[in-house]
Amino acid sequence: METKRLTIDDIARELNISKTTVSRAISGKGRIGQETRDKVLRYIKENNYKPSAIAKGLAQSRTFNICFVMPGDYSIVDLPFYQGFLWGISNTASKADYDVIISMVTEKDISQLVRLIENQKVDGIILGRTLEEDKAEEYLLSKEIPFVTAGSSKDASVIQVDNDHRSACRELTLVLLRKKMKKMALVGGNMGYIVNQNRLAGYREAYLEFGAAIDSSLVYLNLVNENDVDKVVDELIEKDVDCIVCMDDYICGCVLGKLRKEHVRIPEDIKVASFYNSILLENSQSVITSLQFNVTEMAAVCCNTLLSQIDKKEVPGKTLLGYEVIIRESTQA
Amino acid sequence: METKRLTIDDIARELNISKTTVSRAISGKGRIGQETRDKVLRYIKENNYKPSAIAKGLAQSRTFNICFVMPGDYSIVDLPFYQGFLWGISNTASKADYDVIISMVTEKDISQLVRLIENQKVDGIILGRTLEEDKAEEYLLSKEIPFVTAGSSKDASVIQVDNDHRSACRELTLVLLRKKMKKMALVGGNMGYIVNQNRLAGYREAYLEFGAAIDSSLVYLNLVNENDVDKVVDELIEKDVDCIVCMDDYICGCVLGKLRKEHVRIPEDIKVASFYNSILLENSQSVITSLQFNVTEMAAVCCNTLLSQIDKKEVPGKTLLGYEVIIRESTQA
DNA sequence: CTGAAAGCGCTTACAG
DNA sequence: CTGAAAGCGCTTACAG
Numbered sequence A, B: 001m002e003t004k005r006l007t008i009d010d011i012a013r014e015l016n017i018s019k020t021t022v023s024r025a026i027s028g029k030g031r032i033g034q035e036t037r038d039k040v041l042r043y044i045k046e047n048n049y050k051p052s053a054i055a056k057g058l059a060q061s062r063t064f065n066i067c068f069v070m071p072g073d074y075s076i077v078d079l080p081f082y083q084g085f086l087w088g089i090s091n092t093a094s095k096a097d098y099d100v101i102i103s104m105v106t107e108k109d110i111s112q113l114v115r116l117i118e119n120q121k122v123d124g125i126i127l128g129r130t131l132e133e134d135k136a137e138e139y140l141l142s143k144e145i146p147f148v149t150a151g152s153s154k155d156a157s158v159i160q161v162d163n164d165h166r167s168a169c170r171e172l173t174l175v176l177l178r179k180k181m182k183k184m185a186l187v188g189g190n191m192g193y194i195v196n197q198n199r200l201a202g203y204r205e206a207y208l209e210f211g212a213a214i215d216s217s218l219v220y221l222n223l224v225n226e227n228d229v230d231k232v233v234d235e236l237i238e239k240d241v242d243c244i245v246c247m248d249d250y251i252c253g254c255v256l257g258k259l260r261k262e263h264v265r266i267p268e269d270i271k272v273a274s275f276y277n278s279i280l281l282e283n284s285q286s287v288i289t290s291l292q293f294n295v296t297e298m299a300a301v302c303c304n305t306l307l308s309q310i311d312k313k314e315v316p317g318k319t320l321l322g323y324e325v326i327i328r329e330s331t332q333a
Numbered sequence C, D: 001c002t003g004a005a006a007g008c009g010c011t012t013a014c015a016g
Helices: A008-015 A019-027 A034-046 A053-060 A080-095 A111-118 A135-143 A165-178 A194-210 A226-238 A249-261 A295-310 B008-015 B019-027 B034-046 B053-060 B080-095 B111-118 B135-143 B165-178 B194-210 B226-238 B249-261 B295-310
Strands: A065-071 A099-105 A124-127 A147-150 A159-163 A184-187 A243-246 A271-274 A289-292 A318-321 A324-326 B065-071 B099-105 B124-127 B147-150 B159-163 B184-187 B243-246 B271-274 B289-292 B318-321 B324-326
Touching: A008 A019, A008 A034, A019 A034, A053 B053, A065 A080, A065 A111, A065 A295, A080 A099, A080 A295, A080 B080, A080 B099, A080 B111, A099 A111, A099 B080, A111 A135, A111 B080, A124 A135, A124 A295, A147 A295, A159 A165, A159 A295, A165 A194, A165 A243, A165 A271, A165 A289, A165 A324, A184 A226, A226 A249, A243 A249, A249 A271, A295 A318, B008 B019, B008 B034, B019 B034, B065 B080, B065 B111, B065 B295, B080 B099, B080 B295, B099 B111, B111 B135, B124 B135, B124 B295, B147 B295, B159 B165, B159 B295, B165 B194, B165 B243, B165 B271, B165 B289, B165 B324, B184 B226, B226 B249, B243 B249, B249 B271, B295 B318
Parallel strands: A065 A099, A065 A124, A124 A147, A147 A159, A159 A318, A184 A243, A243 A271, A271 A289, B065 B099, B065 B124, B124 B147, B147 B159, B159 B318, B184 B243, B243 B271, B271 B289
Antiparallel strands: A099 B099, A289 A324, B289 B324
């Protein structure tokens, strides 16, 4: 039995005070007598009054919505990362009485995002990935609207939050080199993603630090789909490598599938490690040595940074979060 | 260089007409001279005017947002279904100039959803799953707000869109029975989910139709996590079943993992089928016989049904979508 | 076909 | 400490 929704006017009339006063009692802004405030607050509780977010929004030129931009590319949309991230943002935003609107974009089509901004439906944006050539980022910069990237950007004027992929990859690679891997292969996806560039950088640093040289004929980048990976794995078996390092969980899943098909045993025949861990690897025949990041934490930090920015507070230009190196069965000697 | 945002007032002043007229030219409602309309439309194009969705919303008591409710339970949040579904909704909503806000709820805590509704941030809701005892559903019914469920509900007054899981499961089960499975086990999760009840119903129907009796000692339901499944699989190996039917992709993933650990070969030693297919099974040693549903289509139908309902149009009480039975290696004789 | 005016439900200088 | 009034940027009866 939904009765007519209460407005601030109703309350003012009922209590014989002005709506200005009611508004102040609710928002806590401006001077107001303790008694009056209590009276209003009590009435509100009793009658279950909830202010209209939209009216409040119009008056304050705010929406109390933030946008989470995630890739709509079909192959990527299934990655568990974004879902966990979404969960983290949603919970954090909720606490600040903000809601999150999602927007799907591809590398070449950001029209959904543009529409959202032009319609002024959000106060700020979280970019769920960063690309070398990032249309979304460019667009947002040109609009001068608050946004933060989940992932690094080369543009120092962009507020960014990222896991320290470079250090993490360096560390894991070093561990592998010290385990006396002689013929290690690196297999990765789209190098247009900044995160992959950082992973490669970390890999290189490890070799440098270890004093070994990378065999560039064992580095396969920009693999797009399972087919690509299958072919590469065939070659790697041929070349008799002792370890395959995968740049992310999707690639690693493909590698594992292919190795299984070829009846290659892990870790006996070939060892495997991944620069990113997720549920995609959960089901693998051997538990995979990998890097572990805290997606929920990262989401929370992104969200809070954005909300601060919306409130015109000072925010750090770049926040780097930690990681864990997890050594497991798949790289055992 | 973002200049002051244009408003309907600016346009009216500039063109020496009233804002009423401008509004009409834009919305296309009400009589208006072709010439005037063209003049306005041209001006709008040239100056890239975009109406404020929030002001429009306040005037029309609408938000142009719909909400997608997804489970925030940690174990479930990773299911690919919701992500694909989200993608479908987002695209469909976008076409109608609607945006989608997400809300995470658990079986016992729907506070995020309640807040969203009370703040009046959305015009309608899509419920991403249905439970036997569904707090979200109850709440929405009590609020008399437009909503549709993605999944079946026992309450006939609820607008629902679902895949025909019952028929699908019946059909797949029949196929298996005809393949002369003698000792078939059924393994499933939370029976509080309506979808699981329908799956079980379909399974039963198939036995009835085939004229065989279900061995209830081979039916394991309400399994919650991987541990539960592992134990069950141990028993099933002990009992020497010839086929394991999994109610969903998550359960099936667990079953496959356990069988692999025990070095049970598929399909030679035990056959496996799943009532739901997803990327979670992609990586399995044998391609799994399963049911296939079109998540994107379902999302689109849900979304369009909801939008019609919001516009006070007549909508079907229940829409049932199709499925495909895919027979693959995992059940080969 | 077009416009003046009231209204959507809040907030916020400005006065007092 | 409190209120009258204008304003946020649209829409929509009601007149003409």
